[in-house]
Amino acid sequence: MASVKLEKVNKTFGRDHIIKDVDLSIGDGEFVVFVGPSGCGKSTLLRLIAGLESITDGDLIIGETLVNDLPPRERGVGMVFQSYALYPHMTVYDNMAFGLKLAKTAKETVHERVMSTAKILQLEELLHRKPKALSGGQRQRVAMGRAMAREPRILLFDEPLSNLDASLRVQMRNEIARLHNRLGSTMIYVTHDQVEAMTLADKIVVLNRGNVEQVGNPHELYQRPATKFVAGFIGSPTMNFMPAELISGGADGCRVKAAGLSEVPLPQAAHDYPKGTSLTLGVRPEHLRLEAPTADNCFDIVNVEYLGNEVYVYLDPKEGDTLLIHRSEAPSQWKEGQQVSLVPNTEHVHLFDESGTALKLAQTRSAA
Amino acid sequence: MNTRQLAKVAKRIGFWALIALIMVYAVFPFYYAVVTSLKPSSDLFRVELWPSSWNLDNYAHIFSQTSFLRAIFNSIVVAFSVVFIALLFGLTASYALGRVRFRGRSTVLLVILGVSMFPQVAVLSGLFEVIRSLNLYNNPAGLILSYTIFTLPFTVWVLTTFMKQLPMELEEAAIMDGATPWVTLTKVFLPLMWPAMATTGLLAFIAAWNEFLFALTFTLTDAQRTVPVAIALLSGGSAYELPWGPIMAASVVVTVPLVVLVIIFQRRIVSGLTAGAVKG
Numbered sequence: 001m002a003s004v005k006l007e008k009v010n011k012t013f014g015r016d017h018i019i020k021d022v023d024l025s026i027g028d029g030e031f032v033v034f035v036g037p038s039g040c041g042k043s044t045l046l047r048l049i050a051g052l053e054s055i056t057d058g059d060l061i062i063g064e065t066l067v068n069d070l071p072p073r074e075r076g077v078g079m080v081f082q083s084y085a086l087y088p089h090m091t092v093y094d095n096m097a098f099g100l101k102l103a104k105t106a107k108e109t110v111h112e113r114v115m116s117t118a119k120i121l122q123l124e125e126l127l128h129r130k131p132k133a134l135s136g137g138q139r140q141r142v143a144m145g146r147a148m149a150r151e152p153r154i155l156l157f158d159e160p161l162s163n164l165d166a167s168l169r170v171q172m173r174n175e176i177a178r179l180h181n182r183l184g185s186t187m188i189y190v191t192h193d194q195v196e197a198m199t200l201a202d203k204i205v206v207l208n209r210g211n212v213e214q215v216g217n218p219h220e221l222y223q224r225p226a227t228k229f230v231a232g233f234i235g236s237p238t239m240n241f242m243p244a245e246l247i248s249g250g251a252d253g254c255r256v257k258a259a260g261l262s263e264v265p266l267p268q269a270a271h272d273y274p275k276g277t278s279l280t281l282g283v284r285p286e287h288l289r290l291e292a293p294t295a296d297n298c299f300d301i302v303n304v305e306y307l308g309n310e311v312y313v314y315l316d317p318k319e320g321d322t323l324l325i326h327r328s329e330a331p332s333q334w335k336e337g338q339q340v341s342l343v344p345n346t347e348h349v350h351l352f353d354e355s356g357t358a359l360k361l362a363q364t365r366s367a368a
Numbered sequence: 369m370n371t372r373q374l375a376k377v378a379k380r381i382g383f384w385a386l387i388a389l390i391m392v393y394a395v396f397p398f399y400y401a402v403v404t405s406l407k408p409s410s411d412l413f414r415v416e417l418w419p420s421s422w423n424l425d426n427y428a429h430i431f432s433q434t435s436f437l438r439a440i441f442n443s444i445v446v447a448f449s450v451v452f453i454a455l456l457f458g459l460t461a462s463y464a465l466g467r468v469r470f471r472g473r474s475t476v477l478l479v480i481l482g483v484s485m486f487p488q489v490a491v492l493s494g495l496f497e498v499i500r501s502l503n504l505y506n507n508p509a510g511l512i513l514s515y516t517i518f519t520l521p522f523t524v525w526v527l528t529t530f531m532k533q534l535p536m537e538l539e540e541a542a543i544m545d546g547a548t549p550w551v552t553l554t555k556v557f558l559p560l561m562w563p564a565m566a567t568t569g570l571l572a573f574i575a576a577w578n579e580f581l582f583a584l585t586f587t588l589t590d591a592q593r594t595v596p597v598a599i600a601l602l603s604g605g606s607a608y609e610l611p612w613g614p615i616m617a618a619s620v621v622v623t624v625p626l627v628v629l630v631i632i633f634q635r636r637i638v639s640g641l642t643a644g645a646v647k648g
């Protein structure tokens with residue numbers, strides 16, 4: 001168990017600058033999840049921590065030591081790979097014992113560690129089998145066992161569940177969460193599945209093109225995204241965005257007019273922005289209310305999706321071509337072709353300026 | 369319905385007829401060698417598919433010659449050494465060429481492939497000079513050296529291709545487990561490369577076992593010869609007689625080990641060809 005600290009870490013492959021000035025501090029025992037769109041550098045960042053890639057510039061500190069130039073085995077990290085990468089010719093037992101044997105651990109200790117790891121992961125009955133005789137979930141557990149057997153200070157996971165089918169993924173997700181509770185070790189987990197991120201993480205790191213977009217706990221990220229990118233990335237279905245114009249703004253709130261909506265008072269402080277600034281208004285599908293249409297607030301319902309427990313209503317936007325989404329508990333009275341007015345819940349509306357940065361809540365309100 | 373069944377039967381028959389044809393084509397020369405080797409010398413030139421009388425005189429004759437036994441011993445030493453050296457260097461080279469990223473990697477691979485294109489005769493005189501200057505003339509070590517030169521490119525090429533197909537994450541898992549490149553190669557890759565090694569090793573063995581031109585050029589005395597040369601130089605009762613019986617017997621004797629080896633490794637080779645196809 002150990003903390004991890006990244007200071008201005010950079011990585012370039014030839015001419016491509018993939019990881020840009022990443023600062024991050026991960027506490028002892030924390031479960032941190034890296035999320036981001038494909039190709040944003042999640043795996044690369046994880047591999048930098050593991051020691052599988054060299055750091056181009058910056059410092060990586062594990063515990064108290066600068067580990068930039070240490071090989072993986074001396075960093076005290078274990079890694080679970082996406083394809084599991086079990087040694088096909090070795091039994092489950094040997095797979096788990098391999099690293100320990102290479103570290104010249106005493107025979108009894110090797111046996112003890114493998115057995116106790118196998119017990120935690122319920123692999124005792126499978127120890128004599130070869131990987132090809134295991135199911136996907138079992139292989140996954142062996143891969144974790146192999147990483148855990150050497151008792152690393154930090155466990156790294158690169159999309160460990162992406163090869164499993166949906167139901168098994170839910171089950172393994174739970175097992176990983178329980179494992180973290182039991183072991184209490186520091187874990188860093190890469191995924192592009194935001195449900196995994198939200199459910200597992202103590203702390204989510206959202207990456208975008210090699211930059212850290214926002215770091216925070218799942219609640220913060222969902223309720224108060226710092227940028228438009230994070231707002232759009234976290235949450236499913238995604239947040240609705242509408243172009244808007246600042247009507248008036250002060251330190252304790254502002255008024256905004258969005259395309260097709262009536263003017264709304266919002267709790268964001270907007271005194272840094274001149275009147276008439278174009279902004280983006282963001283509101284999650286569940287923070288909208290549908291009401292009878294009015295003259296200046298009237299949207300067409302283009303589709304209604306019934307999902308059993310909830311209903312998605314898709315509305316034709318006034319500007320742009322991404323449909324607006326409204327989400328509510330089933331049953332719903334709305335039908336395709338009807339016209340409605342949209343009423344956002346002002347408590348939960350987000351405003352973003354042109355650079356994508358979220359406007360902060362006014363002091364008085366955020367303190368309350 | 370009936371015609372369809374008929375067509376089916378006809379197809380069957382055609383299929384087996386074709387197989388029979390291929391079998392005859394492939395096996396007949398060897399079969400005829402066996403038959404000839406079993407005939408007494410008086411019957412030698414009577415053409416018949418099944419010998420009317422047969423004995424083991426020819427075999428007794430060749431095994432009574434110490435030079436032939438010596439040649440077999442030399443061949444065994446040379447062939448096994450070539451296989452061992454080719455696999456050792458092939459494996460380590462394929463790790464470097466298949467796994468380590470460095471500038472000019474594909475150039476090296478192409479050069480290796482290019483080298484194996486040269487016909488033996490083209491390098492014969494040059495190689496002769498090399499062997500003489502290394503003091504390896506009339507010495508099996510000279511043969512080992514020259515065979516390795518011709519076997520290694522192929523071995524490296526095949527093993528590199530195979531090595532490239534092994535998943536990258538496997539090597540990274542080994543690195544995370546604290547394995548050095550040598551440990552990764554021997555403990556992780558080697559066990560997975562057996563099929564490829566069996567195939568290339570076998571081909572190297574056959575090449576070294578059957579090679580004639582170098583063996584003839586680079587050796588002088590009976591004591592240093594390998595089997596193909598020894599067979600060719602078997603002499604008959606007079607200068608005008610070719611001892612076909614003993615030659616055939618000797619050929620059969622040296623071919624049998626190859627057949628046995630192929631049969632032993634056949635399973636391995638086939639399993640090797642399919643193993644990589646399935647993930648896991």
Ligand SMILES: Nc1ncnc2c1ncn2[C@@H]1O[C@H](COP(=O)(O)OP(=O)(O)OP(=O)(O)O)[C@@H](O)[C@H]1O
Nearest residue numbers: 013016018036037038039040041042043044045192
């Ligand atoms: N060895 C490499 N050489 C050159 N470029 C690389 C290398 N490894 C990764 N990259 C590049 O770095 C970028 C980030 O890759 P990375 O694998 O970290 O993405 P990721 O966030 O894990 O994506 P995914 O969700 O698809 O796994 C990509 O543009 C990729 O092309």
Ligand SMILES: [Mg+2]
Nearest residue numbers: 042043044159
């Ligand atoms: Mg990745």
